[in-house]
Amino acid sequence: MTSPLPKPIIDLTGITKSFGTFQALKGINATINEGEFFSLLGPSGCGKTTLLRMIAGFETPTDGTIVIAGQDMAGVPANRRPTNMVFQSYAIFPHLSVAENVGYGLKTRKLPKAEIAQEVEQALQMVDLGGLGSRAAHELSGGQRQRVALARALVMKPKVVLLDEPLSALDKKLRDQMQVELRQLQQRLGITFILVTHDQEEALTMSDRIAVMFDGRIAQLATPEELYRRPVDRRVASFIGVMNFLDARATGRMNGHLALDIPALGSIELPSAQVPEGLDLRNLETIGIRPEMLTILFDGSEQTEHVVRGEVTGTAYYGDMTYYSVRLPGHAEDVTISMRNTAGRSIVPPGSEVPVGWGADSIVLFQ
């Protein structure tokens, strides 16, 4: 995001898709900018893959327009679109070598052989597979297949690279490594990447912007930070990370502050800047607070704005972190509190009563 003015590369306007009576997409509007790493995030069946396949040209929208690089894509088949896809199954041609796979698309452009060979080798080096061009497809590991699929798309120098859950078939360690590599590669090349994923962690770590989708609609389109800090509704909030939901009631609005009564935490006043625009206070029933925004106050811990007392009911040890379940008075469900395991800090056993600190600025209001 170095350029001050983002230049749109893809414009999606009013896109719907029906399969018989089932509506897979119910009006998608979004603009994707040049050089952006854009993710479509959502549970399975939310329509994210359908949307990606539409951009690629494998599905046609029932209604709405797709504009890529200023050109309306209606009636333009997949083989004449400036997009290339990395398939979930990688779709490596099993009868061709690695080099033939990567050079497959260049051959349709009728380039001279020497030029193809050169570009293929360059693309393979880009994904750290330099010199492996003569390998047969079935000799490759899962991670290598993924790199070949990526090289095969990149060598076409597309305006947009589409990735359909490209990391879902890899084991955790390789997936984490590929997340970093993919992101670095995208930033180096400056090509627009659109990633479809159901893994919120993957989307958060890689993307410039994320569209969270539920039931054929975009629920929220924002940067990872904004999504995490200010999810628009409970569904988005619980899909991205862990969120504690607490009952709350708005009691009034005075001199730029919103008065809230939260039985589990107490009464507070929030500055208006923290209140989303268009929020109907009469419908306010729930607020959210992230586990890391609640603190168990050990001796010598930093001071917090507010303190309530709670009882530890359970712990889960994660090495660097410990997750506590804590019962707060006036709240039926236990809240989750995550604490970093710093030096000299022992784990509080269940049954202990602890002071829980929190700040008003970490309260999340939903529409």
Add this chain to the structure above:
Amino acid sequence: MKSALKAFPAKWLAVYAVAYMVFLYAPVILLPMFAFNDATVISFPLTGFTAKWFGVLWQTEALHGALRNSLVVGLSSAVLSTVLGACAARAANRYRFPLKRGIMSFILLPLVLPEIILAVALLVLLMQLGMPLSLVTVVLGHVLICTPFAIAILSSAFQGLDQSLEEASFDLGETRWGTFRRVILPLVMPGVVSSLLITFTISLDEFIIAFFLTGTEVTLPVYIWSQLRFPGKLPSVMALGTILLVLSVLLLILAEWFRRRSAKKQGIEASATGGFA
């Protein structure tokens, strides 16, 4: 199920298996035995070794004509039924259309229909149409019985084809025809070869339909049948049978080899249910 199997002694299963093999293959072994026997009469004991019956075959002009007819019919039937089978297998695997299951079962019906009934029905039909009996009518009949086999073989070839491979090719700028030529065809090729070999073998061996639908030109099995009336020609028929037997077995082994290679190419295990050979 498990206890029932346990109660049945494994020894008896072995006896049964051996008896079955003898029943199945003893007559087949008699064929080459008498083909190399130095006597006109087909009976034990064997009198001596000779290859003269194969020499007799070499000099029989009528046999050469029948062989040529069989090759023409076999090749035509193999190519036609494989092309038709490929279209049907592709349609069944890729597209959804009304009454698909019904249509597919009807296409596969000749597999289980008694051939004699098929042959008589075809003969009646051709007579009604006023079509003269010739090798063409034999080819038509053979295509009818070969196509179900072609569909069954090619179905497994097309089934193993990941749809995203076609999409990937299309996505990389290739046309539909280019995708067929560069991706689909190479991947189903072993299946196609396997289908050609098996349908050719079926056509080559087939007697009833050929007998009913042929005109003055006969195919090899029909020729063999006509020669059985002359006891003196029996040993040379045995020799001919031996050649056909070896040829058929070789073709079927080749077909199975191609089918397995196809499965391996697509990265799937060659299963016992996937083929015929």
